[in-house]
Amino acid sequence: MSGTGSKQSRVLLIVMFLLILMGTSISPLGLVPSAAAAAESSTKVDIEGVLENLSKLKTALGQGDYDQAAAAFRPIKKWWNTNKNGVKKNSLTMSLEIEGQIAGISMALLNKEASQALDKAGTLEFSVINYRDGAYVGNDGKQQMTLSVYIMKLREAADLIGKQQWTEAAAEVKHLQQQWLTVEGDIVSKSAEVYSSTERDLVLLDAYLASPEQRSQAKMVIDRMISGLAPLAGAEYTWIDAALIPIREGLEALLVVGALLMYGKKAESRRASRFVVLGSAAGLLTCVAVGFAVAVFLSSSSFGMSNSLINGWTGVLASFLLLYVSYWLHRNADVKRWKQFVESKSSKALSGGKMFSLALLAFFAIVREGLETVIFLIGMVGKMPGTSLAGGIAAGFGVLALGAVILIKAGTRLPVRPVFLVSSVIVFYLCFKFMGSGIHSLQMAGVLPSTVKEYLPDYAAISLYPSWYSTLPQLIFLLTGILVLVWGRTSGRRTKTKLHTISSV
Secondary structure, three states, X not given: OHHHHHHHHHHHHHHXXXXXXXXXXXXXXXXXXXXXXXXXXXXXXXXXXXXXXHHHHHHHHHOOOHHHHHHHHHHHHHHHHHHHHHHHHHOHHHHHHHHHHHHHHHHHHHOOOHHHHHHHHHHHHHHHHHHHHOOOEOOOOOEOOOHHHHHHHHHHHHHHHHOOOHHHHHHHHHHHHHHHHHOHHXXXXXXXXXXXXXXXXXXXXXXXXXXXXXXXXXHHHHHHHHHHHHHXXXXXXXXXXXXXXXXXXXXXXXXXXXXXXXXHHHOOOHHHHHHHHHHHHHHHHHHHHHHHHHHHOXXXXXXXXXXXXXXXXXXXXXXXXXXHHHHXXXXXXXXXXXXXXXXXXXXXXXXXXXXXXXXXXXXHHHHHHHHHHHHHHHHHOOOOOHHHHHHHHHHHHHHHHHHHHHHHHHHHHOOHHHHHHHHHHHHHHHHHHHHHHHHHHHHHOOOOOOOOOOOOOOEHHHOEOOOHHHHHHHHHHHHHHHHHHHHHHHHHHHHHHHHHHHHHO
16 A cells, blocks of 8 residues: 555656646746847837728628728738838737738638638737737747736726727727736736636626626726736736746646545556546646647737637536536545445446546646646746746746645545545535636636626635626536535435334344
8 A cells, every 4th residue: 555655646746747847848938039139110100000991801891892801901911011020020929920810811802701801800900909009929038918008908998988988998898808818927926816806807897898787887897907906017026926826726736636646546546546647647738738839829818718718618627527526525435335335346436437537637627727827927938037937937836746745645544534525525616616717718708798797796716706607507516515415414314224223123
């Protein structure tokens, strides 16, 4: 048993070492300056005209008028041919992004594919707005969209709300949602409370502006966001801030993977542990691959909606898997049932689909938290010296590794019942939280409507949001958990009554 425990710790240390490599491999991506120095350019002068022509282009495409679409597209191409070298001097990544979108529109117009041209025009519009606002990574590896600029854009949206220009305000809030990814790393290490409340308020603001009956509340929400973010705008960052990001984001994934590894250890199944490690490794590699793609090929702002989609769907899927794991842990907390499981059913219960589900849950848990960790760390590039960033990342993952070893060592030495009962409560809490945050991310991505109800509870720290889209499944989960507890106690009393009756006879 002690040899297995030692091996378990070694396996977990390997996983945590991969995490450290994941973090430290991100920082150099933005720390190597390009040969072209970042310079001021006049390319932004004509951007408003480009945006106006893009609006005309989309209108013409929606009407199927290819002549008008081509007429609106010509000045856009002219602007790009004149100014693309200036954009390259500021950001090669943004230059390649816009170049590809313009080429895509040209091809779609040539083939008279209106829907594809309309889609490309929408992405081009977003890229041009990001360039105008500085929401891109420059050639020096620094994020141009600072928290100060983001707050300034919030104030502009507040002015539009004050003037009751609802359509313009709603469009600006949509852009702020998409650009949130570029600044959230600045916030999460300084104040988890401000981070959670601001992310919640971005959805609330969108919902209020979309509802004529609730528009009067939009000003209050945006003022609250500005007052919460303003004190953080001038903050300086150290290695401690970099360390706090993996600690904060990785803790929940660590609890899930730790519970799964303890489960495999208690069941004396090495195969179960291997599948958990394989799922975790696959999740880590996915996070590294996505982080590399964002750092090298994309801007974090252009990845904003994709990140919300990934976080949303992985959160929802992981939530359902966690619900089952929580039930299983609670059900097998009974010592007699657990012994029966280990002695007579372990070979069947830990085969095939069960193994795959363990790997899948570990994968989703890592991706759900790891992807945000990677994106946050990319956002920290340029905010501090590279050595401080790398040192902070290593320190953060080192703390997680230490916590993982302690968790596994302590868990395998404790009796089955308290370990499984506590684990089931933790896993159920994460199931509840992942569902709320997953639905919230899908609302940020525009997959689900951002409707809110004032009478619903609102506590962002545990992913409880005032929307039926997230609250209803969480309520169902909660009622399911209560029913399982009641049923377990009732059936336990019945069993004891039967045993007492038999013994008395």
